Amino acid sequence: MWISQITPRLRGVRDPLDSARRRTAFRRRAAAALLAVALAANAVAIVWLWVHGGNLHPSSTGAGLTSAGRLTGLFGAYLALIQVVLLARLPALERLVGFDRLTIWHRWNGHVCIDLIVAHVVLTVWGYALVDKIGVGSEISTMLGGGIYPGMITATIGTGMLLAVVGTSVVIVRRRLRYEWWYAVHLLAYAGIALSWFHEIPTGNELVLSRIAADYWRALYLVTIAVLVFWRVLVPLTGALRHGLRVSEVTPEGPGVVSLRITGRNVESLRAHAGQFFLWRFLARGAWGTAHPFSLSAAPDGTSLRITVKGLGDHTARIAQIPPGTRVLAEGPFGVFTDDRRRGDKVVLIAGGIGITPIRALIETMPGDLIVLYRVVTEADVIFRAELDELCAASGAVVHYLVGDHIGAGRDLLAPAHLLELVPDITERDVFLCGPPAMAAFIRKNVREARVPRRQVHAERFALI
Ligand SMILES: Cc1cc2nc3c(=O)[nH]c(=O)nc-3n(C[C@H](O)[C@H](O)[C@H](O)COP(=O)(O)OP(=O)(O)OC[C@H]3O[C@@H](n4cnc5c(N)ncnc54)[C@H](O)[C@@H]3O)c2cc1C
Incomplete structure (x- = not known):
């Protein structure tokens, strides 16, 4: 579970x-x-x-x-x-x-x-x-x-x-x-x-x-x-020796999307929080040469970490083939897309596509009044549906799945008017939004046009350059 x-x-x-x-x-x-x-x-x-x-x-x-x-x-x-x-x-x-x-x-x-x-x-x-x-x-x-x-x-x-x-x-x-x-x-x-x-x-x-x-x-x-x-x-090297991280489980989540459970020693001492990411290097054939950023897709439970990766390029496409038991070097945790950045009790969490990963982890640990908006292009792109429904039902959070392309009927999804319709009090809320760079920029612009003050907008874009 x-x-x-x-x-x-x-x-x-x-x-x-x-x-x-x-x-x-x-x-x-x-x-x-x-x-x-x-x-x-x-x-x-x-x-x-x-x-x-x-x-x-x-x-x-x-x-x-x-x-x-x-x-x-x-x-x-x-x-x-x-x-x-x-x-x-x-x-x-x-x-x-x-x-x-x-x-x-x-x-x-x-x-x-x-x-x-x-x-x-x-x-x-x-x-x-x-x-x-x-x-x-x-x-x-x-x-x-x-x-x-x-x-x-x-x-x-x-x-x-x-x-x-x-x-x-x-x-x-x-x-x-x-x-x-x-x-x-x-x-x-x-x-x-x-x-x-x-x-x-x-x-x-x-x-x-x-x-x-x-x-x-x-x-x-x-x-x-x-x-x-x-x-x-020194810090990454000693961290690798201290934690001895390994992939313990690889689980398909949807077309081209897999979750990796990573376990090791003293995982709790990494002091990772929901919403953060690590730079991951998998010591497997063809993958060890580069470290890639992936967010935690579940709140750390003290003994393991979970990431969820969508195969969009050469490295991410190989992740599904990584065998359990593979050694992992993880640099981090990094990022300030965390609960301590928010200013009030009421929050909207907006995910674009694979940007659901840190949002999913945040839902698990964020107290207060939460509304979750999950934007995808097709039904098949929705991952974690059962987990999201279960988490939201248990905590009283509301989740909206918004499915549609960007040119046809889906064009107006998450437009400023649509945001206000879904979340009439959005200007009183902190907005945490995450997605691939173009999607994150688009949603951020719409959120600002819906008159959410800049200081209440917290964004994580899935690109470092
Ligand atoms: C903070 C953060 C969190 C992320 N979390 C997730 C997640 O939870 N799940 C997920 O599926 N994806 C996540 N991503 C995106 C993921 O890191 C990229 O899709 C992946 O690195 C692309 O690698 P590739 O070789 O498969 O693709 P490529 O086609 O080679 O690269 C596509 C683009 O990804 C970026 N990229 C490629 N390699 C690296 C690298 N080594 N380091 C940094 N950027 C790189 C570059 O902008 C590049 O143009 C996250 C990105 C960031 C910045």
């Missing part, structure tokens, strides 16, 4: 967990403030280094360009380190922001970072050429081949690697690339950042001048490396 826990609900009574939620919200605000202070403090330190390096009053156009190049270089390197930390799987950061929002920040930070690095290259070469009174071409060959500026060749290779990452991330190229190739190229960014390091202290005006400045710069890199190695290497 998948249904592990059903919490009785008292309609209209204030949630007894309210004060716990307020405490969580307070802790989140405090952590956000701390993070902002740490980021700002380093930014101020960098500007101070730059001013201290005598860049504020350049004596000529060439010196002015070089000064601007130094500032963009310092900030470009700083943002590159932030870029690494953003996806270092830092639990505090993940709990604060959410994995999906971190990936969006990562994308935008990456854009600004590369712009600054390109500006650094252009401004510095141009400025030095003017100061040295030679052409840009000659300046480049002096910088690369003259032996005057150490680390320039490695830095140039590093910059090339960063540009390759940007190239593969440009949407049009990205759509033509397999995810696995895109990901492999993306790993070059680490090498790019490492190679750029070699020219920073030996040639960076501000860092050459002061030992304290150079030590501060080294400390920034060391902390970033420590965070990366600890959270992305």
Whole structure:
């Protein structure tokens, strides 16, 4: 039996967990403030280094360009380190922001970072050429081949690697690339950042001048490396040894959809919550090479975890063939699509297609007045019908199955007017919505058009990029 826990609900009574939620919200605000202070403090330190390096009053156009190049270089390197930390799987950061929002920040930070690095290259070469009174071409060959500026060749290779990452991330190229190739190229960014390091202290005006400045710069890199190695290497490895997770059961749920029950040691110490997801790596032939995100489709019961996967691509199609007994590496839990994000007692849970997985888990544990809207294209796409009916009947929640295509009669399903018809008090409710990216975006837009305040909308889109 998948249904592990059903919490009785008292309609209209204030949630007894309210004060716990307020405490969580307070802790989140405090952590956000701390993070902002740490980021700002380093930014101020960098500007101070730059001013201290005598860049504020350049004596000529060439010196002015070089000064601007130094500032963009310092900030470009700083943002590159932030870029690494953003996806270092830092639990505090993940709990604060959410994995999906971190990936969006990562994308935008990456854009600004590369712009600054390109500006650094252009401004510095141009400025030095003017100061040295030679052409840009000659300046480049002096910088690369003259032996005057150490680390320039490695830095140039590093910059090339960063540009390759940007190239593969440009949407049009990205759509033509397999995810696995895109990901492999993306790993070059680490090498790019490492190679750029070699020219920073030996040639960076501000860092050459002061030992304290150079030590501060080294400390920034060391902390970033420590965070990366600890959270992305040591924690997953020790977790794998500690929990020894394995697939214990594979159950078909519908056409192309299977559930995997995963068991192991000390599963409760993973402290996973309904609504969260893990990055799963199955150590089976043809599957072990990549880790994929899948949400828990049942609330954790302390001894096992369940996921439910729809075969939509090469990896997900193989999941049904994974034999029981297969070892599993799981990174997580991640995500803030959880009960503690809600603001009131009344909730609408909206699932689009396979987005039902975390919604199904949330129904199991969410107290309060719940309405569930489950949108699918055909009857055959409905999974968990018996479980959903049983859970909702037991807890007094209402569930609506909304079946229809997107072009014919089904076009108006979950349109703002339809949402208001199904849930007249939707503006007073928290809305948790989940689905594949296009569906999640469409439902979110309609929910907002139905005038649900932004702070009451909590979305999980099944895409990290
Ligand atoms: C937070 C989250 C929770 C999810 N929960 C579920 C779930 O419960 N059930 C379910 O069936 N699906 C879920 N998904 C979607 C699932 O992760 C993708 O469908 C799956 O990774 C696609 O892999 P593929 O090789 O089969 O497909 P492909 O056709 O190779 O890829 C399709 C798209 O999936 C994404 N993708 C592919 N590989 C990866 C990867 N290794 N890591 C991240 N994204 C990747 C890319 O955007 C890619 O364009 C979830 C996604 C996210 C982000």
